[in-house]
Amino acid sequence: MAKSIRDKVAVVGVGACKFGENWQKSREDMIVEASYEAYEDAGIEDPQRQIEAVFAGAVYPREGTGEIAEALKLFGRPISIVSDYCQTGTDAFRFGVFAVASGMYDTVLVVGFDKPKDRGVSGPTVRFDKVRGLPATPAGWFSLCAARYFETFGAGREDLARIAVKNHHNGTLAPKSMLKREITVDDVLNARIISWPFGLYDCAAQSDGAAAAILTRADIAKNYRQDPVLVKAVTIAVAEHPQRDPDFDFLAWKPTLYAAKDAYAQAGIDEPFRELDVVQLHDCFTLTEMLTYEDLGLCKKGEAKDYVASGTFALTGELPVNTDGGLKTFGHPTGATGVRMIYENTLQLQGRAGERQVKGANLALSHNIGGPPTTCGIAILGNP
Amino acid sequence: MPGIASYGAYIPQTRLPLSLASGRPAKEGGPERAVANYDEDAVTMAVAAAVDCMAGFERASIDALLFASTSYPLREKQGAALIAKALDLRRDVATSDHAGSLRAGTAALASGLHAVAAGEARNALVVVGDSRLGPPRSALEARLGDGAVAFLISERDVIASFATSHSIADELQDQWRSEGETFTHSWEDRFVVQEGYTPNLCAAVVGLLEKAGIQASDVSRAALYAHDARSLGAVARQLGLASEQLQDPLLGKLGNTGSAYALMLLAHALESAKPGERLLTASYGDGAHALLFQVEDPIEKLEPRRAISWHLARRRALTSYDAYLKARDLDAREWEGEGDLGLSATIRFRERDADIAMLGGRCQGCAQIHFPEPRVCYKCFRKDAWEPVRLSDKSGTLLAYTFDYFFPASEPPTIMIMTEVEGCRVHVQLANARPEEVRLDMPVEYVFRIIHRAGGKPNYFWKASPLSR
Numbered sequence: 038m039a040k041s042i043r044d045k046v047a048v049v050g051v052g053a054c055k056f057g058e059n060w061q062k063s064r065e066d067m068i069v070e071a072s073y074e075a076y077e078d079a080g081i082e083d084p085q086r087q088i089e090a091v092f093a094g095a096v097y098p099r100e101g102t103g104e105i106a107e108a109l110k111l112f113g114r115p116i117s118i119v120s121d122y123c124q125t126g127t128d129a130f131r132f133g134v135f136a137v138a139s140g141m142y143d144t145v146l147v148v149g150f151d152k153p154k155d156r157g158v159s160g161p162t163v164r165f166d167k168v169r170g171l172p173a174t175p176a177g178w179f180s181l182c183a184a185r186y187f188e189t190f191g192a193g194r195e196d197l198a199r200i201a202v203k204n205h206h207n208g209t210l211a212p213k214s215m216l217k218r219e220i221t222v223d224d225v226l227n228a229r230i231i232s233w234p235f236g237l238y239d240c241a242a243q244s245d246g247a248a249a250a251i252l253t254r255a256d257i258a259k260n261y262r263q264d265p266v267l268v269k270a271v272t273i274a275v276a277e278h279p280q281r282d283p284d285f286d287f288l289a290w291k292p293t294l295y296a297a298k299d300a301y302a303q304a305g306i307d308e309p310f311r312e313l314d315v316v317q318l319h320d321c322f323t324l325t326e327m328l329t330y331e332d333l334g335l336c337k338k339g340e341a342k343d344y345v346a347s348g349t350f351a352l353t354g355e356l357p358v359n360t361d362g363g364l365k366t367f368g369h370p371t372g373a374t375g376v377r378m379i380y381e382n383t384l385q386l387q388g389r390a391g392e393r394q395v396k397g398a399n400l401a402l403s404h405n406i407g408g409p410p411t412t413c414g415i416a417i418l419g420n421p
Numbered sequence: 422m423p424g425i426a427s428y429g430a431y432i433p434q435t436r437l438p439l440s441l442a443s444g445r446p447a448k449e450g451g452p453e454r455a456v457a458n459y460d461e462d463a464v465t466m467a468v469a470a471a472v473d474c475m476a477g478f479e480r481a482s483i484d485a486l487l488f489a490s491t492s493y494p495l496r497e498k499q500g501a502a503l504i505a506k507a508l509d510l511r512r513d514v515a516t517s518d519h520a521g522s523l524r525a526g527t528a529a530l531a532s533g534l535h536a537v538a539a540g541e542a543r544n545a546l547v548v549v550g551d552s553r554l555g556p557p558r559s560a561l562e563a564r565l566g567d568g569a570v571a572f573l574i575s576e577r578d579v580i581a582s583f584a585t586s587h588s589i590a591d592e593l594q595d596q597w598r599s600e601g602e603t604f605t606h607s608w609e610d611r612f613v614v615q616e617g618y619t620p621n622l623c624a625a626v627v628g629l630l631e632k633a634g635i636q637a638s639d640v641s642r643a644a645l646y647a648h649d650a651r652s653l654g655a656v657a658r659q660l661g662l663a664s665e666q667l668q669d670p671l672l673g674k675l676g677n678t679g680s681a682y683a684l685m686l687l688a689h690a691l692e693s694a695k696p697g698e699r700l701l702t703a704s705y706g707d708g709a710h711a712l713l714f715q716v717e718d719p720i721e722k723l724e725p726r727r728a729i730s731w732h733l734a735r736r737r738a739l740t741s742y743d744a745y746l747k748a749r750d751l752d753a754r755e756w757e758g759e760g761d762l763g764l765s766a767t768i769r770f771r772e773r774d775a776d777i778a779m780l781g782g783r784c785q786g787c788a789q790i791h792f793p794e795p796r797v798c799y800k801c802f803r804k805d806a807w808e809p810v811r812l813s814d815k816s817g818t819l820l821a822y823t824f825d826y827f828f829p830a831s832e833p834p835t836i837m838i839m840t841e842v843e844g845c846r847v848h849v850q851l852a853n854a855r856p857e858e859v860r861l862d863m864p865v866e867y868v869f870r871i872i873h874r875a876g877g878k879p880n881y882f883w884k885a886s887p888l889s890r
Contacts, residue, residue: 167764167765167768167769167772168764168769168772168776168872168880168881168882169772169775169776169793169848169872169882174825174827174828176823176825176827177823177825177827177828177835177837180823180825181821181822181823181837181839182821183821183823184821184822184823184861185820185821185861188861229826230824230826230834231825231826231827232823232824232825232826232827232834232837233823233824233825233826233834233856234823277799280839280846280848281791281792281795281799281846281848282799282846283789283791283799283800283841283844283845283846285846287820287821287839
């Protein structure tokens with residue numbers, strides 16, 4: 038029987054660079070800006086002495102851990118790098134949590150970063166590694182559930198559009214977000230189609246960015262900050278390939294179903310909708326957010342559109358989701374996204390989220406889903 | 422005497438109304454030609470014709486595969502071996518390519534007949550496909566068409582027995598294409614007709630009739646390569662063939678399909694042929710080649726093929742000349758093909774059973790089929806207990822779809838679908854359909870197509886196509 042990770046590890050500092058098309062910033066710039074902000078947040082003055090190990094996440098670079106050591110001048114200690122689609126950041130965080138919980142290290146740095154905007158293309162690269170390697174794009178993968186889901190539950194593009202409108206609004210309130218523009222349902226419906234039913238505004242903004250977190254043992258956390266947040270759960274689940282799984286029903290993404298079950302068990306959560314105060318979930322596409330409400334058990338299968346229509350997940354609603362604008366408008370530098378969610382949830386739990394603050398937030402969940410999709414990462418943070 | 426045991430054909434769905442090239446709108450019922458789509462070439466069309474031909478016949482019985490084309494895209498690398506793999510034929514099949522002349526199709530057919538007559542092969546499959554390009558907006562472009570035909574040659578149970586053939590060789594520069602050139606050249610039309618087409622075709626047919634000891638009036642149907650309607654009429658008159666003996670040359674419907682042309686007309690004749698009839702076919706190119714067949718009783722028992730009539734009826738007219746340029750990959754593109762060697766040859770090699778032959782694996786533990794065949798079963802987790810299952814000739818169901826405008830295609834959107842075939846999931850593109858025609862749970866069949874051109878070469882895989890019988 039697996040033991041729980043609950044309350045053993047604390048987040049004592051977070052940081053992020055401005056997300057966006059950072060033409061003037063290199064990966065080094067972004068890694069340094071996010072990490073040094075996290076150092077400052079944790080009161081770390083001598084990182085070369087205090088940071089014992091680094092767990093990084095990035096999808097695009099092929100330069101290994103050397104560039105992280107060079108950027109931060111952290112030598113003579115372990116640095117690991119995770120690269121596994123969109124849940125990369127959450128998985129880097131998970132390695133950091135387990136490294137501290139094992140007792141091997143007191144204090145570690147988690148940093149997620151990516152710089153897709155150096156590649157000269159406006160979306161993900163369409164590569165041909167194999168004949169069947171990539172017969173569609175990520176928008177093509179994630180939209181495969183749409184027709185069947187729409188038909189089964191009577192949902193449509195308008196329901197998805199409301200999610201984009203919500204996240205665009207939230208993004209205007211986050212200082213470091215990429216896009217700061219209110220949009221309307223009509224804007225979403227009239228935009229050019231990328232992969233039906235996804236128009237331009239149904240798709241996350243691919244951007245450059247980096248985010249960082251300082252983790253330490255819960256029992257010494259107050260040496261850094263008086264208001265540490267505790268890790269309640271962190272998990273990764275890998276599911277059947279949805280394009281091969283003979284039982285896939287096109288109504289729910291299995292990776293999230295698997296990961297949520299484990300995360301809630303770790304955190305001791307029975308009724309996620311009532312117990313959680315704030316959620317950051319992987320809105321790579323609007324339909325992903327719609328399915329994820331249900332897959333995380335925040336509502337019953339098929340009911341998400343009603344919750345969306347009634348504003349349940351808006352900033353002023355019962356359970357605010359993607360308070361900083363999400364991938365949609367904060368931006369989606371793939372390796373950074375999971376750590377950016379840790380950043381946002383930590384600010385929310387500490388009451389430091391400014392205009393987008395959710396009152397009295399005590400328990401916060403973050404969620405990534407990636408690949409075709411096959412993998413999901415979930416982290417749950419809470420106040421002591 | 423060996424002969425034809427089965428036949429099949431393929432005409433792409435896309436048609437170019439000829440008026441579009443001169444900027445005039447298409448007129449209902451006006452002249453048109455068949456156009457291979459951007460994901461089709463001589464190979465994919467040949468595979469489709471062969472699938473039609475082999476319906477109801479055991480593919481494992483094929484001993485030889487002969488492929489003819491003047492437009493097969495690779496200079497060095499055999500088309501027949503690729504087609505044999507796509508058809509999932511036996512490993513010990515004798516394959517050969519015939520090329521270089523519009524007579525390549527009849528030459529391959531004759532070789533297949535000779536191989537069976539000599540006892541070298543019990544069953545030979547002859548497939549011929551062409552997709553030639555005339556210069557944009559030229560008269561040649563308007564006259565050409567794209568298509569393919571296939572014949573199963575056997576010793577026994579033939580629907581048309583082979584009587585004899587007669588071949589003429591000639592040297593003149595009437596139509597040609599050099600290494601590296603995209604478009605076929607043609608010398609002045611009257612020269613081609615007066616010094617090339619007419620004398621050669623007549624000499625081949627006259628020689629054939631003499632060999633067979635029959636008169637032109639003894640021929641039930643003549644499927645003759647047509648340069649154009651007028652010159653075909655002149656040839657028929659010179660040979661003493663009445664107009665009702667002439668097989669419709671399908672000008673203004675199909676177009677001149679090169680090395681496959683006369684043989685596609687022969688296939689069309691077979692669709693309605695009766696036992697005892699004599700069928701004559703003759704190709705033209707660097708000479709001419711005529712073959713004579715006698716229709717036999719088993720033709721009454723052969724299940725109807727799609728062949729020419731079904732494909733002629735299944736048409737979709739392009740609405741602009743620009744769409745034609747896109748369909749033939751002749752337009753300037755925003756995206757470039759990759760300039761390197763393309764896909765890893767070793768990955769292609771390892772995955773050819775899945776990619777080219779569309780073989781899945783059936784688990785011997787739980788009978789679940791997977792595509793591609795994994796090592797461990799999804800359902801019962803049994804390891805390495807698989808038997809190959811050919812999925813390309815099964816029909817499937819469309820379970821999910823999306824219209825992808827981001828995937829680099831000549832004609833966005835790319836329709837991406839999940840299909841279920843024999844309980845197995847296969848993620849493919851949908852061909853021959855527009856977004857508004859896509860429905861959940863609609864039946865599909867699988868067609869061999871070019872999936873992309875990474876490395877500047879055609880890379881083949883299967884797509885789905887709406888199933889209409």
